[in-house]
Amino acid sequence: MEDVLLNKKLQQITAVILRKKEELAEQKRHYHFYNHDVYVQLVPWRKNLIKIYAESISIDEEHTFQILEKWGIEVANLLTTLQLPLDIALEEISYYRNQIGEVITEQAKEENFSFDLFSKIISRYNLVVDKAVHWVSKSYMKDYIDKIQFAQYAIDELSIPVVRITKEIGVIPLVGEIDTHRAQILMENALKQGNTYRLSWLIIDLSAVPIIDTMVADQLFKVVAALKLIGIEVVLSGIRSEIALTMVQLGVKLNDIVTFNSLYVALDYANSRRQ
Numbered sequence: 001m002e003d004v005l006l007n008k009k010l011q012q013i014t015a016v017i018l019r020k021k022e023e024l025a026e027q028k029r030h031y032h033f034y035n036h037d038v039y040v041q042l043v044p045w046r047k048n049l050i051k052i053y054a055e056s057i058s059i060d061e062e063h064t065f066q067i068l069e070k071w072g073i074e075v076a077n078l079l080t081t082l083q084l085p086l087d088i089a090l091e092e093i094s095y096y097r098n099q100i101g102e103v104i105t106e107q108a109k110e111e112n113f114s115f116d117l118f119s120k121i122i123s124r125y126n127l128v129v130d131k132a133v134h135w136v137s138k139s140y141m142k143d144y145i146d147k148i149q150f151a152q153y154a155i156d157e158l159s160i161p162v163v164r165i166t167k168e169i170g171v172i173p174l175v176g177e178i179d180t181h182r183a184q185i186l187m188e189n190a191l192k193q194g195n196t197y198r199l200s201w202l203i204i205d206l207s208a209v210p211i212i213d214t215m216v217a218d219q220l221f222k223v224v225a226a227l228k229l230i231g232i233e234v235v236l237s238g239i240r241s242e243i244a245l246t247m248v249q250l251g252v253k254l255n256d257i258v259t260f261n262s263l264y265v266a267l268d269y270a271n272s273r274r275q
Contacts, residue, residue, distance in 0.1 A: 010058040010121070013107045017054035017100055024050050024099055041082065045075050046092060049132065053100045056128040057121065065131055072135025080143040089136045097129045160185050162193035168200040169270050171263065175208040183219035190223055194232045201270040202227060205263050207238030217252045224257055233273075235259070237266035 017024075025047045048071055056064040075089050104125060108118045160182065163171045172190060176182075186204075194202055204220070206212065212220075224234045236259040247254075260266040 006117075007058065009111050009113075012111075013104060014054045014058040016107055017057075017103050018051065020103065021047055021050045021054070024096065027099070041078065042088075042092075045071065045078060046096075049092065050096060050100065052132075053096060053125070053128065056125060057104070061124065061127075064128055068128065068131050069135050072132065073139045075136050076139030076143050079140060080147060086137065086140045089140070090133060093129060093132050093136065097126070101125065160189050162189055162197070162202070164197050164199070165203075165267065166271070168198075169203070169267065170194065170197055170199045170201070171203045171205055171267075173205045173208070173263075177210060178212075178216045178219060180215075180219070183216075183223070186219070187223050187226060190227055191230065194227060195230055199232050201233050201235065201273070203235045203237055203263065203266045203270060205238045205266070206236060206243070207240070207263065209238070209243075212243050212247055212252065214250055214252055217247070217254065220254070220257070233270075235266045235270055237261070237263045 025043055052064065052067055052071060055067075078084075079086065079089055101122070104121060105118075108121065113121070160172060160174065163173065165171055170193065172186070174186070178186070190202060190204075193199075204223070209216070220236070227234050234257065236254065236257055239259045239261055241261075258269065260269065
């Protein structure tokens with residue numbers, strides 16, 4: 001009987017908060033720094049947060065956590081889409097922790113809850129709020145990292161382009177240092193685009209590569225070997241005098257690879273061999 005009465009009182013608190021949902025959601029309209037369009041898009045998930053907070057008082061805790069997980073993912077997606085910082089969501093969560101906490105306290109006083117019962121309700125409510133912080137932060141960071149990785153992939157693709165010069169000849173103008181990661185992108189782009197364009201010749205221009213050491217040379221050997229397997233001949237251009245001297249000092253030998261000091265000469269060579 002006592003449990004039934006307690007559940008009824010808890011449901012009453014939930015009902016009071018839900019009745020105030022619109023009012024609570026509108027309280028922040030006048031002092032946010034973001035514009036009206038952003039505000040309009042934030043209001044629905046703010047109302048949803050208040051609803052979750054309210055229902056957490058009277059429904060199963062595990063079910064509340066499942067709802068919060070879904071809510072956190074949706075909020076994180078919205079924030080990253082609108083390019084808003086995580087601070088906004090965390091500030092909203094904190095703000096409504098206090099606002100709804102006051103409603104709970106007022107209702108507990110009206111119902112003459114014991115200190116132990118009130119403490120139990122507040123502790124459970126605070127756990128729900130902490131879970132909200134957890135899921136929003138976790139989801140936001142995942143979305144943020146995914147976007148960074150996607151952007152990095154796009155940058156990598158653009159930094160090592162395959163430029164089609166003629167129907168059968170393509171050029172890859174390399175700029176900057178070649179590390180293991182960029183060498184892998186070079187391999188992937190050269191094979192993919194060389195096959196797509198049905199190239200017979202591919203010129204890898206090293207004019208803007210500051211240094212060629214044994215590691216870079218080894219990566220170039222692998223790219224050349226892979227391209228030959230699909231029927232594409234490779235020429236290296238842009239071998240400057242200082243690069244040539246460094247390679248000799250290091251004992252680097254570009255065996256069986258045709259090299260030229262300029263892209264113009266390499267193009268002329270590829271054209272003459274093609275004919």
